[in-house]
Each structure stands twice: as C-alpha cells, then as structure tokens.
Amino acid sequence: xxxxxxxxxxxxxxxxxxxxxxxxxxxxxxxxxxxxxxxxxxxxxxxxxxxxxxxxxxxxxxxxxxxxxxxxxxxxxxxxxxxxxxxxxxxxxxxxxxxxxxxxxxxxxxxxxxxxxxxxxxxxxxxxxxxxxxxxxxxxxxxxxxxxxxxxxxxxxxxxxxxxxxxxxxxxxxxxxxxxxxxxxxxxxxxxxxxxxxxxxxxxxxxxxxxxxxxxxxxxxxxxxxxxxxxxxxxxxxxxxxxxxxxxxxxxxxxxxxxxxxxxxxxxxxxxxxxxxxxxxxxxxxxxxxxxxxxxxx
Numbered sequence: 055x056x057x058x059x060x061x062x063x064x065x066x067x068x069x070x071x072x073x074x075x076x077x078x079x080x081x082x083x084x085x086x087x088x089x090x091x092x093x094x095x096x097x098x099x100x101x102x103x104x105x106x107x108x109x110x111x112x113x114x115x116x117x118x119x120x121x122x123x124x125x126x127x128x129x130x131x132x133x134x135x136x137x138x139x140x141x142x143x144x145x146x147x148x149x150x151x152x153x154x155x156x157x158x159x160x161x162x163x164x165x166x167x168x169x170x171x172x173x174x175x176x177x178x179x180x181x182x183x184x185x186x187x188x189x190x191x192x193x194x195x196x197x198x199x200x201x202x203x204x205x206x207x208x209x210x211x212x213x214x215x216x217x218x219x220x221x222x223x224x225x226x227x228x229x230x231x232x233x234x235x236x237x238x239x240x241x242x243x244x245x246x247x248x249x250x251x252x253x254x255x256x257x258x259x260x261x262x263x264x265x266x267x268x269x270x271x272x273x274x275x276x277x278x279x280x281x282x283x284x285x286x287x288x289x290x291x292x293x294x295x296x297x298x299x300x301x302x303x304x305x306x307x308x309x310x311x312x313x314x315x316x317x318x319x320x321x322x323x324x325x326x327x328x329x330x331x332x333x334x335x336x337x338x339x340x341x342x343x344x345x346x347x348x349x350x351x352x
Contacts, residue, residue, distance in 0.1 A: 056350070058352065059107060059325045060327060060337065060340065061325065061337075062107060063327060063334065063337050064328060064330045065082065065096060065111050065155070066081050066330065069093065069096060072085075073085045079123075080123060081114050083114050093139035094139040099334040100143075101146075106149070106351055107150060107153055107327070108143055108152050109140070109153045109155050110136040110153065110155050111155070112132075112137075112185065113155045117177065118177065137188045137189065153189060154188070156178065156195065157195050158196055159174055162198075165201070165231075165232065171205035175208035175209040178210070179209050181209075182210055189215070191215055191250070192213060192215050192216070193220065194207065195255055195256070198221070199232075199235060200240055203219060203221060207247040211247050216249075218250055219249040219253065220253040221237070222255060223261050226261070228265035237269070238268050250274070253279065253325060254266060254278040254279075255278065256281045256329045257281065259314040261280075263317060266321050266323060276324070279328050280314065281329040282302055282311070282330060283301065284303050302331045306336075311339070312340045315340050316344075316347065326344075
C-alpha cells in the first residue's frame with residue numbers, strides 16, 4: 055500500500071466553463087471577479103470527489119498580467135479572495151490542505167518572454183508574500199524552462215513552507231521541457247533548491263510517463279497532473295491569448311484519465327491529480343481506482 059496525495063483537477067478552466075462568460079486574457083481571474091461564489095463551489099466539488107488538496111485560483115494573479123486591465127495593484131485583494139474560497143472549502147470538508155498556486159509570469163508556455171531568474175524572483179515576491187501566511191504549501195505550476203523554474207524557486211523558497219515545483223513538457227516528447235531543454239537539465243536546480251516535490255503538469259497525459267522516468271532520478275517525491283487539451287495551439291502562443299484558442303479532448307474520459315494516472319503511480323508517483331480540462335468526475339474516478347488498488351489517499 056502506498057500513501058497517495060490526490061490533487062484537485064482544473065481550477066481555471068473549470069471556472070471558465072461554469073461561468074459561461076466570454077473568455078478574456080485574464081482567464082479565471084475575471085471569473086473570480088465576476089462570480090466569486092463559483093470558486094468555492096469548484097473547491098467543494100473536488101473535495102467531495104476525493105481530493106485532499108485545494109489549489110488556490112491564483113495561477114494568473116500576478117502583477118504583470120493584471121496590469122493589462124488596470125488591476126496591477128489588486129494582487130493582494132484577489133489573492134485573498136482566492137485563498138478564502140479554498141480555505142473555506144477545506145474547513146467545510148474537515149480535512150485537507152491548501153496549495154498556493156504560482157503560475158508563469160507574462161504567459162503560459164512562453165519561457166522566451168519570461169525575465170531572467172533574478173528579476174523573475176523579485177516579481178514573484180509580492181505573490182509569495184500574499185500567499186505564504188495563508189496556505190499549507192506553495193505550488194509552482196507550468197514552468198517551461200530551467201531558468202523559469204529557477205526564478206520561481208528563488209522566490210518561493212524564501213517562505214517557510216514546503217514548495218512543490220510543477221513543470222510542463224513537450225506534447226511530442228515528455229523528456230523535454232517546452233523550451234526544448236532536456237528535462238534532465240532541471241537536476242541542478244532541484245538539487246540547489248530542494249523542493250519538497252517535483253511534478254509534471256499541464257502536459258498531455260501521453261507525454262508524462264517518459265518524463266517521470268527522468269524526474270524520479272532527482273531524488274524527490276514526484277508525481278503528475280496532466281491536461282485534457284488536444285494540443286497547445288499556435289493561437290494560444292500569441293500575445294494576450296484567450297482560452298478559446300485551445301480545444302478540449304473528447305476521448306479523455308474519467309476512466310481513460312485514471313488509466314494514465316494509475317500508470318504514473320506504478321512508476322512511483324505519490325502525488326497525482328488533474329490540470330486543465332480534467333474535472334471533478336475525473337478526480338472521483340481516480341480516487342475510486344486508487345482505493346481499489348489498495349492505496350491510501352492522504
């Protein structure tokens with residue numbers, strides 16, 4: 055029997071879908087502004103499905119992203135809104151942890167736009183300071199290059215909290231980051247900052263297993279939470295994209311996704327869950343399969 059931490063699934067995409075509103079470059083942050091009650095509902099549904107961790111809706115609550123719409127001074131307020139929803143759901147459920155999400159600066163999957171690590175760390179300091187007193191751990195998500203991961207880790211590890219590092223790999227080759235660098239090149243950064251876990255996230259589930267074979271060599275607890283996009287389209291890699299440039303898969307049923315995730319557990323992963331387009335039904339099926347296999351969800 056293995057103890058498995060079961061993450062939630064999509065937060066941002068789930069909020070966008072439930073709102074039914076037109077997509078904007080602010081993504082789920084706009085939904086949280088317009089429909090704050092939905093954030094709590096999403097967290098409640100994931101805990102009900104069996105998840106043991108709530109990820110705050112702060113992936114895009116970063117000053118550089120908010121500046122596009124004149125909200126650059128609202129980082130603390132929006133972070134507080136997101137944290138309160140996650141904590142309230144956790145408290146109502148009676149157990150679990152809250153992870154403070156930290157996404158990429160400027161844009162996802164565009165490490166070429168990200169400032170150098172030292173500058174990135176200074177930009178992230180505001181978000182880390184807003185999150186750290188109110189969460190159980192910091193979850194760095196969707197880092198696409200070695201230097202991008204370094205900058206986020208430089209900021210996050212200044213807080214007295216466990217830090218999990220999530221990186222995203224190529225849709226075609228899970229042994230490489232989206233920057234084109236070898237996933238193994240992260241080894242020195244992981245050794246230097248010693249995150250409490252290393253994860254592959256927001257990648258096609260078909261790409262994850264190859265990446266985990268490399269990540270497991272880093273000597274840290276590891277795991278994965280994949281997305282349900284058909285691919286990361288060229289349209290989404292433009293300036294200030296909206297999520298309607300991405301297409302959800304129709305073949306990634308809860309059972310199909312659980313098949314992938316159980317394979318990652320067989321590789322030694324102890325942290326699994328879902329990312330964009332992976333919803334509460336997927337997490338419920340994964341919880342069932344984990345328990346059926348004789349593991350313990352913690």
